Amino acid sequence: MKIRIERDQIADAVAWVLRSVGSKATLPVLGGILVEASDGKISFSGTDLEIAGRAEIEGAVEQSGRAVLPGRLLNDILRSLPEGSVTIEADAAQGKITGGAAEFTLRALPHEDFPAFQGLDAAVAGVLDAKQFLQAVGQVVRAASHDEARPILTGVLIEIADGKITLAATDSYRLSVRELPWSGPSEPIRRVVPARALAEAARAADAESEVKLSLGESQAGVEAGGRRLTTRLIEGEFPNWRQLVPEDQPNKLTIDRETFAESVRRVGILAQQGVPVRLELGEGGVKLTAGTQDLGDAVEHVAASYAGQPNLVAFNPTYLSEGIAAIEGAEVVLGVRDGLKPAVMRAPGDESFLYLLMPVRVS
Amino acid sequence: MKTTTPGMWNRLLGQEAAVGVLRASLASDRVGHAYLFVGPRGVGRAPAALALAASVNCLDDGCGTCAICAKVLRRSHADVHHISAEGGQIVVDQVRALREEASRAPFEGRMKVFIIDEAERLNPAAGNALLKVLEEPPSSALFILMTDAPDDMLPTVVSRCRRIDFVPLGFTEIVEILTQHHGVAEDRAAWAASAGGNLAAALRLSKDPAAEERRERHLSYPERLARAGLSSAISLAGEVRVEADEAVDRLKVRQKDEIKEHAEAYGEARGTAAARKRLEVRHKREARRTEQQTYEIVLTDLAAWYRGALLARHGDGAPDAQIEAALGDCALSAPTTSFVDALERIEATRVALSRNAQAGLALEALFMHLGSIG
Numbered sequence: 015m016k017i018r019i020e021r022d023q024i025a026d027a028v029a030w031v032l033r034s035v036g037s038k039a040t041l042p043v044l045g046g047i048l049v050e051a052s053d054g055k056i057s058f059s060g061t062d063l064e065i066a067g068r069a070e071i072e073g074a075v076e077q078s079g080r081a082v083l084p085g086r087l088l089n090d091i092l093r094s095l096p097e098g099s100v101t102i103e104a105d106a107a108q109g110k111i112t113g114g115a116a117e118f119t120l121r122a123l124p125h126e127d128f129p130a131f132q133g134l135d136a137a138v139a140g141v142l143d144a145k146q147f148l149q150a151v152g153q154v155v156r157a158a159s160h161d162e163a164r165p166i167l168t169g170v171l172i173e174i175a176d177g178k179i180t181l182a183a184t185d186s187y188r189l190s191v192r193e194l195p196w197s198g199p200s201e202p203i204r205r206v207v208p209a210r211a212l213a214e215a216a217r218a219a220d221a222e223s224e225v226k227l228s229l230g231e232s233q234a235g236v237e238a239g240g241r242r243l244t245t246r247l248i249e250g251e252f253p254n255w256r257q258l259v260p261e262d263q264p265n266k267l268t269i270d271r272e273t274f275a276e277s278v279r280r281v282g283i284l285a286q287q288g289v290p291v292r293l294e295l296g297e298g299g300v301k302l303t304a305g306t307q308d309l310g311d312a313v314e315h316v317a318a319s320y321a322g323q324p325n326l327v328a329f330n331p332t333y334l335s336e337g338i339a340a341i342e343g344a345e346v347v348l349g350v351r352d353g354l355k356p357a358v359m360r361a362p363g364d365e366s367f368l369y370l371l372m373p374v375r376v377s
Numbered sequence: 378m379k380t381t382t383p384g385m386w387n388r389l390l391g392q393e394a395a396v397g398v399l400r401a402s403l404a405s406d407r408v409g410h411a412y413l414f415v416g417p418r419g420v421g422r423a424p425a426a427l428a429l430a431a432s433v434n435c436l437d438d439g440c441g442t443c444a445i446c447a448k449v450l451r452r453s454h455a456d457v458h459h460i461s462a463e464g465g466q467i468v469v470d471q472v473r474a475l476r477e478e479a480s481r482a483p484f485e486g487r488m489k490v491f492i493i494d495e496a497e498r499l500n501p502a503a504g505n506a507l508l509k510v511l512e513e514p515p516s517s518a519l520f521i522l523m524t525d526a527p528d529d530m531l532p533t534v535v536s537r538c539r540r541i542d543f544v545p546l547g548f549t550e551i552v553e554i555l556t557q558h559h560g561v562a563e564d565r566a567a568w569a570a571s572a573g574g575n576l577a578a579a580l581r582l583s584k585d586p587a588a589e590e591r592r593e594r595h596l597s598y599p600e601r602l603a604r605a606g607l608s609s610a611i612s613l614a615g616e617v618r619v620e621a622d623e624a625v626d627r628l629k630v631r632q633k634d635e636i637k638e639h640a641e642a643y644g645e646a647r648g649t650a651a652a653r654k655r656l657e658v659r660h661k662r663e664a665r666r667t668e669q670q671t672y673e674i675v676l677t678d679l680a681a682w683y684r685g686a687l688l689a690r691h692g693d694g695a696p697d698a699q700i701e702a703a704l705g706d707c708a709l710s711a712p713t714t715s716f717v718d719a720l721e722r723i724e725a726t727r728v729a730l731s732r733n734a735q736a737g738l739a740l741e742a743l744f745m746h747l748g749s750i751g
Contacts, residue, residue: 249482
């Protein structure tokens, strides 16, 4: 293999791929970056077996082929080279990197050991607005569980049906669901993507205008601007979240989002170590209280419009804050039935996002 | 079932019953999600585990030649995971990592396979964590636990696995396997079989040119002890220690390469300290095992000499030519009861060393005792 590329281009691509090169892995070859060259296309791939990153750039391919070079060294070398074109010439045994008057020879890693990701050729794929996608992912991943005892809940469910794509995550205390329009193939599918990997993939597409999302049998890919992150899916049955969402909430509080968020944050100072924030809902707004005998009490009234019977509900302050933060828009609608049934938060008139939250039982 | 044996399986010899059960499950597409391979070390459990791992991923029943099988054999397949004790135990963090890995779709293959060596070393917390995984096995995950002491495992874990028994291989079976399937000459096979004690060790010995020389030296110890008496006991014990040190040194050269490779690949990135630590722990374990193996071989050779001497005195002839050549005055004149006594001493030393006795002292004591014979 022999390629020639501008230093800035290759250094950027390799630095980006290196982020997926992990160290938890036990195979030495995973510390390497796979360089592939054919038909004027040059690609760099790295993986920690959870996420795989691949960057494709254009350059002069003088001889096609593939080689695995030590990732970190390659990155350090490329960054240190003078501006201008860089040549990489590699075979199964070693790689020679030349830039300006400098020449490096690196021992190659066995490329036949580099894991072959199954690929996403047969995947269901569609294009999404990058900003919307990043926002949607940000809204749902927070609700995903961090407890690996139930791996399925550490993922985000992605469903495609009826021209819509739905992202859902739950840690069994709250549930976050966001819908986006979907222009790809419409046959219904359900896949569960690790939340951490999805968040990273969405962030990687930050600067682009569009992203291509691919959902395969065992992998999902997010691609933008010639860079693709692929992640393995989580296997297993995701809970049927639709049956958790109540049909209708008889009591509704409509409140200024910013004011609500700040009030919860303030009162939440005295809601430590499992102590909930209590919301007394009634005509004229909401009274937030928190506290214990040991610490003291906090009280704050927030004026808002309330329709329904007076009610008392209590929530984990962190989960409540994260729900309020996930809502887009100036106002939040908090719908409740009573102090035991799940509450639902949305932006007024917006059906594309909901945040469901289990209340904490208080006497 | 196919009439020809796929390549991954025909290297498994002397374990027809175990192989039969496994291949029948494969052929009827009823591979269980968890197996317990029970049997002594070195009789084919690990090759059987690799064969099963390859067969569920290979597109051709574990042909042994395709890229997938080759990766499994090189232990570099991304979906075939090897778990073994870190510092004497398999700990709960290892099982947690396994649990996360098991929940993911396979990376490049069709099934994820987790091969757990010395499963009796799962500590209670790790065993219970593994039990939870086995109770609700993720689809497309296969667990293979290997042990020679199933009674030391959590019964609840054992009961979740299909048990496959691997039989110990006798002398004649090992000789047959070495000569017919590995192209080892008959006399060398007989020698390796009696020197090695198990198939894996015999195979290793039959391919090590220096092994024969080392055995000749070990077999000379009893006559040297008889001639020089107690004065040679200490120096012989020292000789054995040196031999063990040299074996460990050879191992360390290989380990250094591995560390270098690791450093080149990962550099000083985040998380590499933990990976390096794991590597160090494994290297220490390997060094301990290599040292133990050296003592094992020396003791096996010594026992072979005394047994040979006993047989020769009873007119049955020595078991192999190398032993026969090493039998001298002592073998012909010492009382045969002292040979029986020597054999008992050797066995006691073997047990003591396997329980981490101080090697230098144990060997000196043994040689002093052996030196008082004849």
